[in-house]
Amino acid sequence: MIELTTIIDGKALAGEVEAETLERAKKLANKAIVPGLATVLVGENPASQMYIRLKHSACSRAGIRSENVLLPESSTEEEIIAKIEELNLREDINGILLQLPLPGGLNPQRAMMSILPEKDVDGFHPRNMGALLLGAERLVPCTPLGIIYALERLDKKLEGTEVVIVGHSNVVGKPLAAMMLNRNATVQVCHVFTRDLAEHTRDADILVVAAGVPGLIKKEMVRPGAYIFDVGINRVGDKTVGDVDYEEVSQIAGAITPVPGGVGPLTVAMLLRQTLNATEDQTKDQQ
Amino acid sequence: MIELTTIIDGKALAGEVEAETLERAKKLANKAIVPGLATVLVGENPASQMYIRLKHSACSRAGIRSENVLLPESSTEEEIIAKIEELNLREDINGILLQLPLPGGLNPQRAMMSILPEKDVDGFHPRNMGALLLGAERLVPCTPLGIIYALERLDKKLEGTEVVIVGHSNVVGKPLAAMMLNRNATVQVCHVFTRDLAEHTRDADILVVAAGVPGLIKKEMVRPGAYIFDVGINRVGDKTVGDVDYEEVSQIAGAITPVPGGVGPLTVAMLLRQTLNATEDQTKDQQ
Numbered sequence: 057m058i059e060l061t062t063i064i065d066g067k068a069l070a071g072e073v074e075a076e077t078l079e080r081a082k083k084l085a086n087k088a089i090v091p092g093l094a095t096v097l098v099g100e101n102p103a104s105q106m107y108i109r110l111k112h113s114a115c116s117r118a119g120i121r122s123e124n125v126l127l128p129e130s131s132t133e134e135e136i137i138a139k140i141e142e143l144n145l146r147e148d149i150n151g152i153l154l155q156l157p158l159p160g161g162l163n164p165q166r167a168m169m170s171i172l173p174e175k176d177v178d179g180f181h182p183r184n185m186g187a188l189l190l191g192a193e194r195l196v197p198c199t200p201l202g203i204i205y206a207l208e209r210l211d212k213k214l215e216g217t218e219v220v221i222v223g224h225s226n227v228v229g230k231p232l233a234a235m236m237l238n239r240n241a242t243v244q245v246c247h248v249f250t251r252d253l254a255e256h257t258r259d260a261d262i263l264v265v266a267a268g269v270p271g272l273i274k275k276e277m278v279r280p281g282a283y284i285f286d287v288g289i290n291r292v293g294d295k296t297v298g299d300v301d302y303e304e305v306s307q308i309a310g311a312i313t314p315v316p317g318g319v320g321p322l323t324v325a326m327l328l329r330q331t332l333n334a335t336e337d338q339t340k341d342q343q
Numbered sequence: 344m345i346e347l348t349t350i351i352d353g354k355a356l357a358g359e360v361e362a363e364t365l366e367r368a369k370k371l372a373n374k375a376i377v378p379g380l381a382t383v384l385v386g387e388n389p390a391s392q393m394y395i396r397l398k399h400s401a402c403s404r405a406g407i408r409s410e411n412v413l414l415p416e417s418s419t420e421e422e423i424i425a426k427i428e429e430l431n432l433r434e435d436i437n438g439i440l441l442q443l444p445l446p447g448g449l450n451p452q453r454a455m456m457s458i459l460p461e462k463d464v465d466g467f468h469p470r471n472m473g474a475l476l477l478g479a480e481r482l483v484p485c486t487p488l489g490i491i492y493a494l495e496r497l498d499k500k501l502e503g504t505e506v507v508i509v510g511h512s513n514v515v516g517k518p519l520a521a522m523m524l525n526r527n528a529t530v531q532v533c534h535v536f537t538r539d540l541a542e543h544t545r546d547a548d549i550l551v552v553a554a555g556v557p558g559l560i561k562k563e564m565v566r567p568g569a570y571i572f573d574v575g576i577n578r579v580g581d582k583t584v585g586d587v588d589y590e591e592v593s594q595i596a597g598a599i600t601p602v603p604g605g606v607g608p609l610t611v612a613m614l615l616r617q618t619l620n621a622t623e624d625q626t627k628d629q630q
Contacts, residue, residue: 184473186470189469189518215536226478237511242533242538242543244530249502249503256529
């Protein structure tokens with residue numbers, strides 16, 4: 057019997073989330089509520105500019121009004137925070153996103169903390185991260201949420217499942233580990249200091265790779281039938297590739313996300329979803 | 344060559360922490376500052392009464408003024424919160440601890456959140472948990488902190504080390520996992536839903552067990568030379584035993600905590616330490 061590999065089509069799933077978000081936005085429109093997202097972009101990093109464009113065009117498809125606040129490269133931490141505090145006060149802005157990374161030298165920590173937790177649609181505020189760790193998830197980081205969303209759509213059971221995460225960042229690895237534990241998965245987190253990576257990855261029913269190392273995960277490091285989520289986005293020559301050797305690993309995986317077109321679109325879709333959640337929460341009295 | 348097992352003497356380590364805390368308290372006394380801890384006990388749970396007594400007597404040895412607020416079993420959530428808010432305002436109280444569990448039916452979540460994060464010496468506030476997850480540890484849960492303290496005292500390297508945690512509670516498993524990742528250990532978290540526990544525990548250089556199941560961990564589940572922390576406190580007949588079969592496992596472990604006298608005293612010691620940290624932070628201007 058030949059088991060076929062499921063290609064996890066992030067773009068298609070994102071399209072469905074956009075349609076669902078648009079429906080929710082229409083219901084709010086009946087009460088004269090329009091969900092609003094503000095992005096804050098500091099400087100002129102081309103990759104950041106591209107991500108901002110992607111997010112705004114997704115918003116326009118999903119019934120979310122969005123605006124970008126562009127601050128000059130030379131902005132100080134205080135200037136960024138002052139702008140965020142303005143957005144915190146605006147009733148027509150339900151979600152605020154500070155595009156990272158900030159220009160060299162600026163520490164994003166204080167600026168991120170100045171976002172009102174209720175409007176923190178990226179889920180990075182310590183208040184939201186703490187609720188996440190304690191199992192009372194509210195607004196959470198979008199990449200881990202997108203992965204869990206896809207697994208739910210694939211009807212993959214999480215309880216008792218062996219999940220291995222490669223990478224222990226604040227944005228993906230650590231919050232995803234906590235979210236998987238909240239769902240009673242068994243969790244392993246590996247990273248650049250791990251002694252024998254393959255020893256761990258071979259245990260995985262679900263393998264999530266967010267290491268930023270092109271082609272790190274080879275076929276012999278993966279259990280046949282495993283579900284693979286590749287969070288890596290690496291430029292190699294003129295190609296964009298992930299952290300997983302897709303050609304090799306897709307031959308034995310049970311399911312796998314391509315790069316591009318996998319985890320990326322799912323992440324943006326979750327931003328839309330959380331902006332709707334935040335809007336509904338903030339306008340409860342009006343509904 | 345015979346490798347001897349180190350018995351991790353939690354009581355002795357706690358005694359050293361108490362002495363060190365007393366020194367720090369004496370320095371504050373020169374500026375007329377006395378660290379103050381308030382415990383809040385609701386009802387008459389005998390185990391809770393015992394823990395409260397242990398904490399207050401440790402305070403008295405460590406130069407911390409402590410008081411207990413006793414609330415009746417019949418207290419409402421609102422009454423508990425009102426009392427905590429009184430303590431939040433008092434300048435002579437630097438740390439506040441709500442003894443858990445609360446009497447049946449009362450959800451501790453809201454009451455714990457009403458403790459000022461700066462006075463949350465148990466480290467359970469979402470704000471402090473979030474900082475922990477993000478790697479900016481401030482006040483953190485005392486049991487994980489005690490384990491990390493003991494490992495530091497034993498000069499055990501954490502970076503790249505295989506840490507296996509059994510139990511995924513909000514109080515021990517999840518925060519300890521994040522703290523170990525912050526120190527670049529490779530981390531596995533298992534629990535009651537894990538399919539093959541021994542498969543995981545045998546990987547451990549450091550094994551932390553917080554499952555509440557007497558004698559869960561047998562010799563054949565442990566790698567020879569591993570460091571074992573037993574968080575379990577179980578009553579079996581008239582004896583208090585941990586989650587590790589001490590007699591068997593202590594024969595092959597590199598180091599092991601006894602029960603009682605291991606993790607318990609370390610946990611109380613970290614409460615003292617964090618009360619001093621909180622006091623110093625709150626009185627910076629006076630120093």
